[in-house]
Amino acid sequence: MDSDRVIVMDSKNQSKSKLNKTEKKFLRKQTKARHTLLRHEGIDTVSHATQCLVVANGGLGNGVSRSQVLPVLEQCGLVDALLMPPNKPYSFVRYKTTEESKKAYHTLNGKEIVDDLGQKIILYLNFVEKVQWKEMGLQVLPPGLMVVEDIISSEDEKMFLESINWTESTDNQNVQKSLRHRRVKHFGYEFHYETNSVDKSKPLPGGLPEICNGILEKWLKEGYIKHKPDQLTINQYEPGHGIPAHIDTHSAFEDEIISLSLGAEIVMDFKHPDGVTVPVMLPRRSLLVMTGESRYLWTHGITPRKFDTVPASESHKSGVIVSDVGDLTLNKRGARTSFTFRKVRQASCHCSYPLVCDSQTKEIAPSFPESDKDASQLEQEYVHQVYEEIARHFSSTRHTPWPNIVAFLKALPSGSVVVDIGCGNGKYLGINNEVHMIGCDRSQNLVDICRERQFQAFVCDALAVPIRSGSCDACISIAVIHHFATAERRMAALQELVRLLRPGGKALVYVWAMEQEYNKQKSKYLKGTRNNRGKEEEISSDASVHGLPVEQGPGVGNGDSACPAPSAPSVSDFQERGCNSRKATNSKLPIHTNRTSFHSQDLLVPWHFKGSPSKNKPAEPLGTVGSPDPSPVFHRYYHVFCQGELEAACQTLSNVSILQSYHDQGNWCVVLQKL
CATH class of the missing domain: 3.30.70.330 (RRM (RNA recognition motif) domain)
Known part of the structure; x- marks a missing residue:
């Protein structure tokens, strides 16, 4: 009896202990x-x-x-x-x-x-007590964009869908391809996704399907379009999948690009080069017409996801997804088929957007600094000042070191003296405890972060490092030299690296590559890498340039090598997205669209600053849609290197041999040794 009672009491105490652990x-x-x-x-x-x-x-x-x-x-x-x-x-x-x-x-x-x-x-x-959040920036359609609801009847929709023969074509009148997560048919001309254009010299026989002629004539008569298309791409999307953000090549097609949505509604994201994003609802049986700025300047794409954020009521069927937080819900995606029509352009494009026009950028060279003083001023405005502003945010996106850089540092002999020129937040300063490592950076705020992390670092310019010549066993320069605005200044930065090395000393140099697709493999920058929690990473080679850090460019700054499928974010891995562009008004350099291939070697790359609202700013009361200042977009100057350019520059250095040259996730890299 007593023994049984003891067992029961112990069981109760054990349950109580488990409950306490659960509560904790x-x-x-x-x-x-x-x-x-x-x-x-x-x-x-x-x-x-x-x-x-x-x-x-x-x-x-x-x-x-x-x-x-x-x-x-x-x-x-x-x-x-x-x-x-x-x-x-x-x-x-x-x-x-x-x-x-x-x-x-x-x-x-x-x-x-x-x-x-x-x-x-x-x-x-x-x-x-109060409620606050950041509003979506722009609440109007991009200029030149039009969405026409119920452009065809449900009977016509059924007829169009049933007209598509998804069995392999035997008459060579169209090109059919099965891409990942979608099937595609091309008529008139094959659309090449790698260039977002067509080969004008290779039209497909047969033209457009007969079923399209009547409806295109009707749209011409009603004024929705001005040109009769001669190219058609039919995409059949699996639920939850989409297409990368892109601009159809200017020289390939006329102004109008139209798309008919069948089978299911979708939200398409339009993005301005300065960072403003506008989500647009495309209802079932609607026609999207892109002309002018929306066609030539804004990217358009469909984000892969299972659900879209849409109005809960029927008050807004199409157009911008407004941020009425009292009337938003999720809509599960269905299978969607799109008919996208284009008119092939036979002459050069003369649009009003020359900096992003492939026809005109071939004719108009970017505005380069005319003197060393001008170059220094450009770097001051579009490199140094920017990274002073974004230092904390930049540092928060830089964690895991890159494997090849780690291997270089760990292979150095014990007791080596190593300097990281452009050390950023000091990510590489603690890699090898067997060497004596010091960092320098042009950004005071980044150096302060290094010191907070108990690393040795100081402020200096990469063109004049206050370290005695020949005193270093090794140097690293990770994503720094591409921020200098002239070839002479880039050479001077390389010469400064060599000056610091002792005879036999080695240097590792990384710069962004023009070639983001190399050996038939796209860099993780173009893929939009996600980390192991499903959150999209800030992309870049990391480190600072000239002492300044980089972002959203080649490589994966956080160093994750695996790219699992995206999952729904939780509060613990949430990172806010904002958009308030700071115009690059003082430069004629083209502004790059993030996560796309480079079309110019000298350009401005946006950094989308993400930060918490000011604590001094009063919160919005519940039920009131506030509009605090959206997050700014900064622009940073880059010279992206073509294949062989970095190696050729290093070969002109005296008393130096190139031990290794390679491509690493959208970066050109060399290992030098001082003779």
């Missing part, structure tokens, strides 16, 4: 969610009860729709308002009374719900 684990996760929201969004929670709650992991950006979370919240009382900001992994709820919100806090905290994909999500609730 939950409290840790709730605290983590609260701190994450404050860090990334400036959402300050409070310990006392209010009518308002922030629901972490219960947002559109987390794969949770309004129809899923609202019934759960209504179990605890009358919901006065449910606000779901676009692309955010949280939502805000206001109850009629504080008692109801307290009930929700105690009842729903830690509640597990299942999203439309069958994934389990745990909600974490905290009280808030």
Whole structure:
């Protein structure tokens, strides 16, 4: 009897112990969610009860729709308002009374719900006094863009879809290809995705399908189009998949590009080179017409995802997805077929956007500095000042070192003296504890970060490093030299590296490559690499240039080599996206579109600054759509190197041999040795 009783008591104590562990684990996760929201969004929670709650992991950006979370919240009382900001992994709820919100806090905290994909999500609730978030920047269609709803009837839609013969063509009148996640047919001319153009010398026999003639004549008569197309691409998309952002090549097609959406609606993202993104709803049986600026300057693409953020009501069927946070939900994608029509251009393009026009950039050379003084001023404005501003944000995107650079540093003999010229946040300064390593950078704010991390670093220019000649066993220059604005200044930076080396000393140099596709493999920059949590990384070779860091360019700055499939973000891995362009008004250099191939060697590359709202700025009250200043976009100067250019420059150096030359994820790299 006594023995049995002891066993029962021990069992009860053990259950109590397990419960305490569960409670502690939950409290840790709730605290983590609260701190994450404050860090990334400036959402300050409070310990006392209010009518308002922030629901972490219960947002559109987390794969949770309004129809899923609202019934759960209504179990605890009358919901006065449910606000779901676009692309955010949280939502805000206001109850009629504080008692109801307290009930929700105690009842729903830690509640597990299942999203439309069958994934389990745990909600974490905290009280808030005020609500704040960053609004989407632009709320109008890009200039020249038009969406026409119900352009054809449902009967015509069925006829068009049934007319497509997806069996292999035997009459050579079209080209059919099965790409990953979609099937494609081309008529008139084959559309080449690698160049976003056609081979004008190789028209396909047969022209466009007969079924298209009548509807194209009707659109011409009604004024929707001005040219009758002679090229057609039919894409059949699997649900959840899309196409990369791109601009159809200027010289290949006339102004109008039109696309008929059949089978399902979709959200297409339009992006300006300065960073402004506009999501546009394309309903089923609608016609998209791109002309002027929207056709020539803005990229268009479809983000691969299972759900789109759309208005919950029927008030906005097409056009811009406005950020009415009280009327947004998720829409599951279906199978969609698009008919995209183009008119092949027979002459050169003379559009009003020469800096992004392939016809005109061949004729107009970029504006280069005419003197060393001008070059220095350009670097000051588009390199040094930019990285002073973005230093903290830049540092937050740079974590994992690159394998080849790590291998170079770890192969150095014990006791070697090594200098990292353009050390950025010091990512490489602690790689090998057996060597004596020091960093230098042109950015005071980046050097401050190095010192906070207990690394030795100082401020200097890469053209004049205050270290005695011949005193270093090794040097590294990672993504630095491409920020100098003339060939003479780039050579001077290489000569300064060699000056520091002792005889026999080695230097490793990385610069961005013009060739982002090499040996039939695209760099991770073009692929839009994601890390092991499904979050898209800031892309770059990392390190600073001239002491300044880089971003969204070749290579993977965070060093992840694996690229798993994307997953829904949670509050813990949320990173805000903003867009408020700072125009590059003082330069005639072309502005690069991130995640696309380079079309010019000298250009400005945007950095999309992501940061929390100012803590001194008052928060917006619940139910009010605020419009705090969107995040800025900075522009940085780069000279991207063509194949052989870096190696040829190094060969002109005296007393130097090239030990190795290679391409590494969108970078040209050399290993030098001083003779």
